[in-house]
Amino acid sequence: xxxxxxxxxxxxxxxxxxxxxxxxxxxxxxxxxxxxxxxxxxxxxxxxxxxxxxxxxxxxxxxxxxxxxxxxxxxxxxxxxxxxxxxxxxxxxxxxxxxxxxxx
Numbered sequence: 001x002x003x004x005x006x007x008x009x010x011x012x013x014x015x016x017x018x019x020x021x022x023x024x025x026x027x028x029x030x031x032x033x034x035x036x037x038x039x040x041x042x043x044x045x046x047x048x049x050x051x052x053x054x055x056x057x058x059x060x061x062x063x064x065x066x067x068x069x070x071x072x073x074x075x076x077x078x079x080x081x082x083x084x085x086x087x088x089x090x091x092x093x094x095x096x097x098x099x100x101x102x103x104x
Contacts, residue, residue, distance in 0.1 A: 001030035004088050005079045008032045011092035019099045033076040062098045063091070 009032045012025040016034070025034040035041060037050035060070055068091050070077060077091065 001079045001081060004083050005030045005032045008077055008088045012095055015096045015099060019103060030079040031076060033074055059098055063094050066094045068094050
């Protein structure tokens with residue numbers, strides 16, 4: 001699970017860097033999350049300040065409409081024993097496509 005979470009953060013991080021977005025992705029064990037700030041929030045206040053409800057809702061619905069379900073809060077993935085490399089790669093692909101649509 002941790003290796004797949006690393007794969008998740010690597011893929012999302014690469015897409016964020018490629019698009020030159022002021023976002024970041026962090027991982028703790030099998031949990032990964034991307035936020036809309038250049039550096040990972042260090043506390044609840046920073047996390048709240050980095051939130052963007054409309055952007056978060058867009059990414060959730062965009063992903064859901066393409067078969068990828070994120071946790072119903074934040075932009076978090078909890079990798080479980082049933083998660084596959086294909087699942088992680090599909091999320092990365094959907095995330096990249098969402099960014100392209102946002103920037104076009």
